[in-house]
Amino acid sequence: MNILIAEDNQIIQMLYSELMSSWGYDFDMASNGIEAVEFAQKNNGKYGFCLMDVEMPKMNGIEATKIIRRTTNYFPIVACSTNNNYKKACLNAGMDDFALKPYLPDDLFAKINELSIFRSK
Template identity: 25%
Template sequence: MSPETRGYTVLIVEDEDTLRQACSDVLDAFGYRVLLAANGEEAVQVVRAQGEQIDCVLLDLTMPGMNGAAAYAQMRKIKPDLRVLVTSGHDVEDALRHFPKGSAFEYIQKPYSIYELHRRLQELLTSPASSNEA
């Protein structure tokens, strides 16, 4: 367990069951509290119900139904200061095209290592709230 991550809650939004569970297991081992959502609609419901407890969202961009960009917009309406780490197999320029200009989030491209994920989450969670822009 990492002292820098103990107590932080991360919502993992990923439509691939195996990847969602693997991320959950890894983040749990690093000391994060983990919430799960299989799609954008579930993510919005979780943020609506537990938003005050969520410190960060690991958000897949490409999902059936409500995609990551649409879920991001809805979650930020509920919790405007929500920190988001968007993930996708697309490069960052392609991912940015899905979001309105000025959207505040960080980006990590799939595939990523567990250590890279942990490092990026640590940076996002410990940075000033206004500086987390892509």
């Protein structure tokens, strides 16, 4: 399965990279909302799941999701934030779920398998 990850924090990017690789997922890493939109549009129909950080430079995850929902085929998007106050705005923007950081790897793995449109290997 291919996963789109939008995360600006390099340490969290490294953590996600290690987790996705150990779980056997292919993934693309975007460092901001603009890159996330570009990946989604360029690879339309490729992704089975997306982790979308809310607070990112250049374009936040809420705005990126609004564009992705208007311009690409559907794939589940889960918002990731340390601020629970974003939950309503994320769901209103078209995200499928909201994950409050930090979360356990087992919880993330379960969420990916619960919501992905493609089944794991």
